[in-house]
Amino acid sequence: MQVLELWPEPVAVALPATHPLARRPTVRLRDLADLPLRIPARAYDPPFHDFALDACRAEGFEPRLGRPSCDAADTLVEIGNGPPAWALIYADVEVAAGLDAGISKASVLRLDPPLNACGCLVVFTAKAPACVQSLVAAFGPQGAA
DSSP states (O other): OEEEEEEEEEEEEEEETTSGGGGSSEEOGGGGTTSOEEOOOTTTOHHHHHHHHHHHHHTTOOOOBOSOOOSHHHHHHHHHHSSSOEEEEETTHHHHHHHOGGGTTEEEEEESSOEEEEEEEEEOTTSOHHHHHHHHHHHSTTTOO
16 A cells, blocks of 8 residues: 555644633643643554654653544544544544533644645555546545645
8 A cells, every 4th residue: 555645634632621721812832731632543543643643742841641532523523422542633623512511521632733634645656557546636634625
């Protein structure tokens, strides 16, 4: 398999709505250093796992990892109802968070400074180069809507 990094994907922070930082309009990663970080296990999502760790390290701290996260909705429910922790999530999850009362105990905050993960396309290496080029054209920055 081949992983092609194609488009920037904004990320945000999920925190318990009761946490003092959740009252801010934005949060800095280094402000979260004392809380456990919930991210997917590396075996499940290596690019995002490594991205999250690298982002924390770039801000000057080694994150303390909490229990691995699953999908965004489950992670938001657990963040809102479990022990204090935080998660890096794709920013478009904020829209879904506003629609589901079951996850209203979690707050999704923008990062300061903003942070983008790389949107990836995973293709089988056995695919013909023309097929891969078509996918890159469709999903790459110039093709992404």
